[in-house]
Amino acid sequence: MQGITSLTAFVEQARRHDELLEIARPADPYLEIAAVAHATDSGPAVLFNNVTGHPGRRVISNVFGSRESIARMCGVKPAYLPRYLADAALKPVPSVEVANAPCQANAILSDIDIFKTVPVTQQTTEDAGYVITGGIAFVRDPETGAFNGSYHRMRVLGKDRTCITIQAGRHLLEIARKYRKAGQMQVPATVNIGAGPAVLMACAGGTQQTLTPFGYDELGFAGAIQGEPVTIVPSLTQPGAWSLGEAELVLEGYIDTTQLVSEEDSGQDGVKGMMPEAGGYMGRAWKVWEFKVTAITHRNNYVYWFPLAVNAETTNLMAMPAEASVFDACRRISPRVFDTCHVLQAMRGCLGVVLRINRKSFRDEGLQNNLAFGALSAHSDLGWVIAVDHDIDITNADDVLWAVITRGDMKDGLMLSPLAKVSGMLAEGDAAGTGRKVYIDATAPFKEAERYARGRFEAVDLAAWLGAEAAAKVRAGQTDYVKSLLARGY
DSSP states (O other), X not given: OTTOOSHHHHHHHHHHTTOEEEEOSOBOTBTHHHHHHHHTTTSSEEEESOBTTOTTOEEEXXXXXXXXXHHHHHTSOGGGHHHHHHHHHTSOOOOEEOXXXXXXXXXXXXXXXXXXXXXXXXXXXXXXXXXXXXXXEEEXXXXXXXXXXXXXXXXXXETTEEEEOOOTTOHHHHHHHHHHHTTOOXXXXXXEESOOHHHXXXXXXXXXXXXXXXXXXXXXXXXXXXXXXXXXXXOSSOTTOEEETTOSEEEEEEEEEEEEEESSTTOOSSSSXXXXXXXXXXXXXXXXXXXXXXXXXXXXXXXXXXXXXXXXXXXXXXXXXXXXXXXXXXXXXXXXXXXXXXXXGGGTTTSEEEEEEOOXXXXXXXXXXXXXXXXXXXXXXXXXXXXEOTTSOTTOHHHHHHHHHHHOOTTTSEEEEEEEEOOTTSTTOOTTSEEEEEEEEOOOOGGGGGGGOOOOOOOOOHHHHHOHXXXXXXXXXXXXXXXXXXXTTO
């Protein structure tokens, strides 16, 4: 991601490399933009250049739609991403404060109207309303001075007010409690929409993970990924708040912790739907704190970033820090046996992870279980861990399921934990955010490795046998699982 320190720069580069879908026809922020963004899920970034009701404004989605595109931005192969990000997190590059920044090229300090200035979107007819999905809430710890950046859904309630949903365990909640303890009920903050890809990725960590614990500055992580410091600039209206210098759009303001407001109009708590969430279901609407907007600043010709929580863009973003945290924990436990890890799409970003191991000796037996315990501790949201052998394609759900079915011993290789912290998106999760974690050992016993050996076939130039056209037709009809098997000689 070196040299791409803003979303504007990303758009320019994606256009040069023909990796951008640009839509010129009018697109309505009410339902239409979300529908098209969802229909292009896992594809290239899609840029809406003609937003109904907002002449001159642009909306972008699916920036992180595929792991391949993320890996290209990072300059590594997709399989190397967990190690790359784990290494970057351990070598942070501190942010630098600047006096002037692109994010403040334009400032609205009075007559604030979010609906007029920002092309906020509504995704489905069942949604509670128009929601900001890609805003990074940026605050500073009043005791340590460390910065914290994190995502929180924000339904727009009025011209200058939104709600902000902060789940239990989030670092922002801990910082807000520090302000309240000091007698300050208004938490100065900025909401930064659209930034450099490295910042957007670094701030996507979960609630509690060992690689980026409470007090860790995500901007240092982002600086390491992009190869240069992230710039910050003091806000114009909120003493004690800073904005991301390269952000596209910034809402300055404060979190009012004195009262709760409802995310949806009926005022019921946890009853009505809010919007499609990362878990794949409609998220519930809750009573949460209010964010009061005191200024809106933005770049010239800014791009509004609109990630759909249900799309691969969001689950990829959630998975990157989760995998990095698990990778770092496991390599510390047993670098000899641990190979790598991967969060499958169905694991929705941070609900589960697959560990791949490579035992060298019968003395390594059992280490897969230690690695699983480390993975579950490395990220509190994780509810499932599956350990597989080195011959399994951990990016292919069919191959992982095959290992579970043919190698898993549900008598001795299945573990249900006592109640522990889990993601609210898991079926096990309760109101306190607790549930039982699941671990499945889907590895073959080392002493019986030969029994579980897979047959290897000779490589075939199919075009030489069938002709190019017929070979292409055959490949087009093969499933991803079959393609994965053939690529590995199985």
